[in-house]
Amino acid sequence: MSDMEEKSSEYKKGLWTVEEDRILMDYVRVHGKGKWNRIPKITGLKRCGKSCRLRWINYLSPGVKRGDFSEEENDLIIRLHNLLGNRWSLIAGRVPGRTDNQVKNHWNTHLSKKLGIKKEKNKVSTSSRITIKKSRQDFSTSSSPNSKLPHSCDGGGHVNPKVIMTSDGHSQNAVDCEGAQGLVAITDDYESSSWFFHDELKSHTPNVMEFLDESLDFVWLGL
């Protein structure tokens, strides 16, 4: 047997038992969350660290809400999905008590059917995930307080930083640098963008704007 095979066969797969849950909960109670790969060594649990982490996050964590989704939750998920695409962790972060896995499953099995949406490949692709991370990292590398602003607005422009823009080079035109108003595009595609003033959007979709206000400085849509 190869090392790889030996390694993979040392862990159990499939549904968790009550006893396994108890061991994992005891571990978290004593050691806290994190260092998931230590769990099999310390507790003797025949589960890999990844599996332990997932089990805790999706099921055992005390913050996880069980049961049916309410109409309010459905409404919020639908609107956030319209805005963000399949970014389940971001969406779940705005639905208290629900995990990304729950939201994803609920969307795929209930909401997409309810809305008559055919399952399709992720429109907001992995590359856009990277774009967000890169752009935020790029902005934060500077020590300047304005370092999070686009280049054209750097250096004294009064820009509302809560702005969504495409990342294709047109984005710098999307912000009124002199006024305090930000422009917000709800789209993957600059050419067919729907542009709104920040306040205009806020009056229509308060939950979405609450999400933007609290969670992100810039969201770069567009590919």
Place this chain on the structure above:
DNA sequence: AAAAGTGTCAACCGCCGGTGC
């Protein structure tokens, strides 16, 4: 009653980025 079909959702998989050495 039982086989076949369908729905649900917990769990797995592969990939990626961050971090430390």
Place this chain on the structure above:
DNA sequence: AGCACCGGCGGTTGACACTTT
């Protein structure tokens, strides 16, 4: 710079429950 390790993400799978025939 390159590597290993870890945590996190979204897509997918498969076991189980439920419904239909």
